[in-house]
Amino acid sequence: MSATGAILVVDDDPAICVVVGEALRRQGHKVKTASSIKERGALLESFAPDVLITDVMLPDGDGLDGVAEILERKPDLSVIVLSAQNTLNTAIRATEKGAFEYLPKPFDLNELARAVGDALGTGKAQEGEDGATGLPHDGLPLVGRSPAMQEVYRTIARVLSNDLSILVLGESGTGKELVAEAIHSLGQRRTKPFVAINMAAIPRELIEAELFGYEKGAFTGAQARTAGKFEQAQGGTLFLDEIGDMPMEAQTRLLRVLQSGEVTTVGGSKPVRVNVRIIAATNKDLPKLIEENRFRQDLYYRLNVVPIALPALRERREDVILLARHFLDRAALEGLPRKALSDDAAQLLMAYHWPGNVRELQNLMQRLAVLSRENVIAADVLRNSLPLDMVPADHAAPADQLGQAVREWAKRQLGIGIGQPNRALHDDLLALVEPILLQETLASVDGNQIRAAGLLGINRNTLRKKLTDYGLDPLQLRVAE
Template identity: 85%
Template sequence: MRASGAILVVDDDPAICVVVGEALRRQGHKVKTAASIRERAALMDSFSPDVLITDVMLPDGDGLDGVADILERNPDLNVIILSAQNTLNTAIRATEKGAFEYLPKPFDLNELTRAVSDALGTRAAAEGADDQGDLPHDGLPLVGRSPAMQEVYRTIARVLSNDLSILVLGESGTGKELVAEAIHSLGKRRTKPFIAINMAAIPRELIEAELFGYEKGAFTGAHARTAGKFEKAQGGTLFLDEIGDMPMEAQTRLLRVLQSGEVTTVGGSKPVRVNVRIIAATNKHLPQLIEDGRFRQDLYYRLNVVPIALPPLRERREDVILLARHFLERAAQDGLPRKALADDAAQLLMAWHWPGNVRELQNMMQRLSVLSRENVITADILRHMLPIEHGPADTIAPTDQLVHAVRDWAKRQLGIGITRPQRALHDDLLAVVEPVLLEEVLSSVDGNQIRAAGLLGINRNTLRKKLTDYGLDPLQLRMGD
């Protein structure tokens, strides 16, 4: 049985408050939010939380200030600290103040909800509640702490309280349906149906019948009136996957439904009023389809009210290992042998181009859970079972090609022998390549550090530290300078 409790979330970012609050409420917790130290103080007295989640940087001061006094007055309270200042000093301060857990921003929502469950489990154990048992965790559908995914989370947070149409864009395997599921399960329609339909998986002549339903005798095989996906999703969410594959005639009818809010079955004449939220998704470039005459421009505008662009996995490499371990854990929960990931295997996974994105990574982890005889997956096991180094040339990561080329150059120019320790070789190569790479990227974006960090797949604080370490001035790294 899960321990539920009262949670106070303190952050001046409304998006974080919404996402964290809704995720915790879905697990049965009572949640209140505050945006400042003053609001936190007021709610500590009136709400009496079991767990306090607080940011460090708040509009009226340091969120760590006063935590020790709060814990002294509330000895059963557990505090979870969040901070975008991902420094050792912040972690030490959080520990010294008596925090139960410290999570750097951007944080993973699953990790935060697990920390809350652990905090409540600790409190229950202290109270002698021996009926709690293991605290199960309902995994949230999205995993990732990269800047690109944090932007996705922020957009999701902004659409939870409204019914605007959403268009999810991204390559195959990036998790577009998971985004739709997250919006539904965290939003106000979560108690109603979530219905998904894949346009590419249904014969063209049956799409209208599947979407809008049909009457008895409407076509051969129609033996009784059958409700379509719109009616089945009444009050909930209808997810239209692969919308770019929808035939033009079905697009016309869909547009009419979106405009009128009424559905008429195939072979029927009496319209049925429907109330559904529309989330569409595609891996195609719809503006090009419009130009080619294969997609209606007016339908595009109806669907693309709020676009959410999912990055490919190769552009969010900091999430690869987090996802890999998440999928190994999920496989173990599903009854497959439990496996761990060695550091050298993790480095090999980071170098892969991931043409199949998150879906490819999930399938790979499932295969390793079943086929690997060892409990720890090493790089040798990974190479043996999945010959990454012998993959197609166009699927080898550009970074991997660069490292191989520079390694050969370094051996010739710097006299680095192949017998030197791998760590030393890596450090020597990094010292040569990294400052040049930073200069080129910053120059290409006219010194814009935010854009440069995004292109490099690192956060802005990490970029700033590297610039300081190498003595680089971003103001001087501009096009044409």
């Protein structure tokens, strides 16, 4: 059994307080939250936490101010610092103040759980026997630290304390049902049932019976009264997956139920009052279906009170390796051999376009856990053992690779550039990449400046000036014969 403690979470973003607080509570910790330095000070005395998790930017000051003094008074307290100022300077300040750990935002809940376990002196207290954290499915069943996923987390946190209808949008395999499970398991209905139904998997003639139930003798094979999904979810959450595949006639009756809060079984006459939260999901373009008269507009508005758009995996590539390792850990917990990824294999995963999204990655990691003979999965295993069009990283997704390289360069320069507000990073980046572009373009046309200018989309005089500025000789930029 993992050791638990008292945790104080201080952040002025209510979403972070809710998600972090609920996830840690589900790990068995006692958690209180605050949104300011003033509230933090009061709770440090009245709550006496074992671990303080504090943001840096708070409404009434710098969250790092006073940390050293707090630790002098409470030497057994461990401080974990969170900050959106992902700079070297912030990390150094946190360390100098005596912080136990520093986590830049956006952070992953698994990392925070490990940091809390370490701060409590339990090492891998939040992990299973094989070292894989149980937080994603015991707390928030989603993994990712990308900005896109952080926005999803914030939206989830904002709807936990209400019963507004939610429409989860996203491609197949992006994790729409996991979002629904997270909202239910962290929300005020978590002690009641979570019931899911996939509209695309049910024959049209049986959808109403599945949703609303049926009476004995209502149709051939109806041997006894059977409760539908609405009644089964009484007091809890009903997840309507693939809502875009629901037939129009069933949509009409569903709308009536949502408006009245009552269901009438197929073959029945007495309505039954139901109290459920509705979460719907689809990978379809519902506004387009409305234009084609295939989806009711009034039902769309009823369901789409709070939309949550899940990004495709190719749109959050920074989460690919984090997810891959998470799925390998889960596979090990399920009895499969424990595996790790080589750097080359990780690069291949980053280069792949993931048409099947997170579900495809999960299935891939499970297969690799079985197929790879070595403890470390190599790139050749990824290429040769799987029926996937895995393009070598050095030839795949050049735009993505360039974007990632620019992003990493910018992060480094911004970290180095603290205290130097007039560094002109835009000019620095152009000085790095523009000469290369000019050289390669001129070489491709054997030094012909007119053709090069046309390919670059600039006039010849501009090209000449740039060549002069960078000290490039067009006569030397010819393809060797």
